[in-house]
Amino acid sequence: MLLGCIADDFTGASDLANTLARQGMSTVQFVGVPDKPALECEAGVVALKTRSIAPEEAVAQSLVALDWLLEQGCQQIFFKYCSTFDSTPQGNIGPVAEALLDALGAHSAVVCPVFPAAGRRLFMGHLFVNDRLLSESGMEKHPLNPMIDPDVRRWLRLQTKGEVGFVGYKQVRMGPEEIAAALEAEAGAGRRLIVIDAVEDDDLFAIAAALVGQKLVTGGSGLALGLPENFRRAGLLGKQSAPYTRLSGPGVALSGSCSTASQAQLAHYLKSHPGLALDPAELMAGRQTPDMAVAWIREHLDSQPMVYSTADPKQVAADQIRFGRQELAERIEGFFRMLATKLVEAGVVRIAVGGGETSGSVVAGLDAHSLLIGPEIDPGVPALAAIGTRPVRLALKSGNFGAPDFYEKALNALGDG
Known part of the structure; x- marks a missing residue:
């Protein structure tokens, strides 16, 4: 394994794995930290669920992932977070990045959450x-990580022990040598985490070319566009990925994100498919259960039904006040985790999921240990083949990703009904 990746959620991991695979790197996504040597691959993406947990626990899990990746022989580590920089003033991006730097003995790392294909660009340090x-995009209403400041430097500084560096767009446009010199100057001034502007894919390729030999890279999946080329130039690529195959059988859609994009996708899907909404009051009282949902799904299985907790952010906020933010989130995640287990037992083989937390719960419920990367459905969202006890095909979508008709496309890409 050449490139070892640590992703802070499951949709981000599949987004990154998709990018690396499309750029010609043999890639496997792992569900958590494996307890044995890796499947044969050139890039391994360890999918954690650390975005919204306590910073100290996120650091601990990330360091365990780092140790395993180094044992596989990785020459470079990529810490992947969302292209909307989802985090709180306490973390977890800053604390995890600093801990990885310390563990690797590295002097600095770039910070670049840019993903132009999904409209995420960084200019003058603002996302x-x-x-x-960012603060006017709808992300300021995120129920777990409200992004109220678009200045990535200022937001990151709240999370870190040291000062944050910066390389602006003018230097980026001058090419890899100038970028490398600017990064070295910032590191020499004691700024270990260095935010760097990027607007187009060409900028990301230039930045990646300047990162040869860097022990740690941090960013969104866009930055991974150019990393395989560094290994290719060194004559290190050539392994073939295991083939992805579609799987025919019943399909179901699940949506837990409350983003603007997810609400539009849900509305579009429900025009032609049956849907079952989770009711927070019924859920918290134990009157709405995964068994009840499975019984309803069986009645509508020919129509590729949807089960969802997606709701208007104002309603979500009111429910969080009523039932407790953490308590409600845990109940919803537990519901989807158990539902995933029961769906596969009921013969469902295609599952399209919206939302990072929901995707993590679903994968946990499937007891899969790794995911093979298939064709891209929408930018940043590949079809996935779960490797575990039962055959199943997945699409794991970040809340803000995907076209309005994402769920229809996803289920069709995974196989036939």
């Missing part, structure tokens, strides 16, 4: 989502 600043 944009399409034509809006």
Whole structure:
């Protein structure tokens, strides 16, 4: 294994794995930290569920993943987080990145959450989502990680022990040599985490070319566009990935994200498919259960039904106040985890999932140990083949990703009904 990746959620992991595979790197996504040597691959992506947990626990899990990846012989480590920099003033991006730097004995690492294909760009240190600043994109209403400041430098500084560096767009446009010199100057000034502007894919390729030999890279999946080329130039690539195959059988869609994009995708899907909404009051009282949902799904299995907790952010906020933010989140995640187990037992073989937390719960419920990467469905979202006790095909979508018709496309890409 050449490139070892640590992702802070499951949709981000599949997004990154998709990028690396499309750039010609033999890639496998692992569900948590494996307890044995890796499947044969050139890039391994360890999918954790650390984005919204306590910083000290996120650091601990990330260091365990790092140790395993180094045991596999990785020459470079990539810490992957969301292209909307999902985090709180306490972490977890800053604490994890600093801990990885310390463990690797590295002097610095770039910070670049850019993903132009999904409209995420960084200019003058400010993160944009399409034509809006991050803080005006809807992410300021995120129920777990509200992003209220688009200045990545300022937000990251709240999470870190040291000062945050910066390389601006003018230097980026001058090419890899200038980028490398600017990064070295920032590191020499004691700024270990260095935010770097990028607007287009060409910028990301230039940045990646400047990172040859860097022990740690941090960013969104976009930055991974150019990393395989560094290994290719060194004559290190050539392994073939295990083939992905579609799987025919019943399909179900699940949605837990409350993003603007997810709400639009849900509305589109429900125009032609039956849907079952989770009711927080019924769920918390134990009157709405996974068994009940499975019984309903069986009645509508020919129509590829949807089960969802997606709701308007104002309603979500009211429910969090009523039932407790953490308590409600854990109940919903537990519901989807158990539901995934029961769906596969009921013969469902295709599952399209929206939302990072929901995706993590679903994968946990499937008891899969790794995921093979298939064709891209929408930017950043590949078809996946779960390797475990039962055959199943998955699409794991970050809340903000995907076209309005994502769920239909996803289920069709996974196989026939």
